[in-house]
Amino acid sequence: MRTPPKFSLSCRDCSLAELCLPRALDTEELEQLESKVKQHPVLARGALLYNLREPFHSLYVVKSGTLKTVINTASGEEQITGFFMPGEIVGFDGLDTGHTCSAVAIERTTVCGLPLAAMDDLTGAIPSLRREIFRLMSREITTDQSMLLTLARRTSEERIATFLMNLSERFRKRGFSAVQFPLAMARQDIGNYLGMAAETVSRVLTNLSDANLISVHGRVLTVLNPTSLALRVGQ
Amino acid sequence: MRTPPKFSLSCRDCSLAELCLPRALDTEELEQLESKVKQHPVLARGALLYNLREPFHSLYVVKSGTLKTVINTASGEEQITGFFMPGEIVGFDGLDTGHTCSAVAIERTTVCGLPLAAMDDLTGAIPSLRREIFRLMSREITTDQSMLLTLARRTSEERIATFLMNLSERFRKRGFSAVQFPLAMARQDIGNYLGMAAETVSRVLTNLSDANLISVHGRVLTVLNPTSLALRVGQ
């Protein structure tokens, strides 16, 4: 069996501003923001970016790799609340009373951060940045809520189809291919996130492959028939 | 059968500041905020506070009654994403590209609002208000995410127990009884929210009543054994 092409996505020389706040700021404001952005050491697979209950330190932008956010329950169980791909911001959960989940790298991942103090100052000084942060947080709320729609009373196939279409759309928005992208997370993690057993994830992916809607080679997913796949979402 | 006592919860003469931003603002700032808060006509049962896709107009605080937020899918199906009780803020979903859900009164409800322009000005002028809004939005993100935990791989009893404990805690925080409170929403709505059939909601409530953990009379729910009920959550 041929070795599947390994590929990874990254935003080289990224900055928080470039990646996440397109057109919201003018050049001077961008520079102000840039100057406050801190680089962060590379995260190995399994490394923590921040931990549950830790006080808020920074907002982070993923430059390359993938993070998952996890709620750890008392009994050691874990529930994944989100995956974060290059260009996406993670950390909004921590602004109230510290982080309510942990952020873990599921592969080698690089990020940069905007520290709290800088965020506090800049959002006061730059109205358009303030509005942009409000917008981004609002979008996170919307995203989480649409996830409720994905979980409640949906079949396993509908959940997987929704998940794949969602990934595709997010990669497209960030300038990557919407048709072929890495599926960095394990079946176990997908199942955990979507509220189903890993075995079921596997079965559904097999079914979708057999129906020629997708193909999966190693970590690389290809959408063969986006239209038909969208139908399986079945709103 | 005796008629159950009807009771409703309300925050009389409430203001956004008093209800939601305790201790964050000084007297002068409070007055600034107060002066911008707009009263809103009473909402009858079933009335819309705002509609899906409507541009953002205000943040609203519930003074009395209950609202639900609903995503309407193309096929006419609806998914409830949240319930909002007296003292809680609704509308954060609209700050990005307009409202992504509708807010509907499930009983006679009164609210007051903070218009966008006022929010924009005041969050610029008052750093502590800005931080408070960030905190409130962060909390909404956290709430939605913990809902994912409630929905994913939980039994129907665990979901209902979680839902009831959550309501109890929210009423307690707002100064109402944590032990006896109104269950304003229909079984159908609870089921929709928790991703289960209305019949199952009914069965689980019956089981919990039979086990003497709760009692339900009309719209009034009483928690008879909070400790045992908490165990049914099964983290």
Place this chain on the structure above:
DNA sequence: TTCATTCCTTGATCTAAATCAGGATTTTCG
């Protein structure tokens, strides 16, 4: 009050997906 509507409960049946089990494949790392 009475009637109509909506809401709630309970029972019987059916099904999607969990669980259990085993083997195959891929990845990791010394």
Place this chain on the structure above:
DNA sequence: CGAAAATCCTGATTTAGATCAAGGAATGAA
């Protein structure tokens, strides 16, 4: 590289909860 570990796939069985069905309370309007 090669062995160990992790991950993935597929089949058989079981079960929680959906669905179908019907009668009973509560609510609201006339």
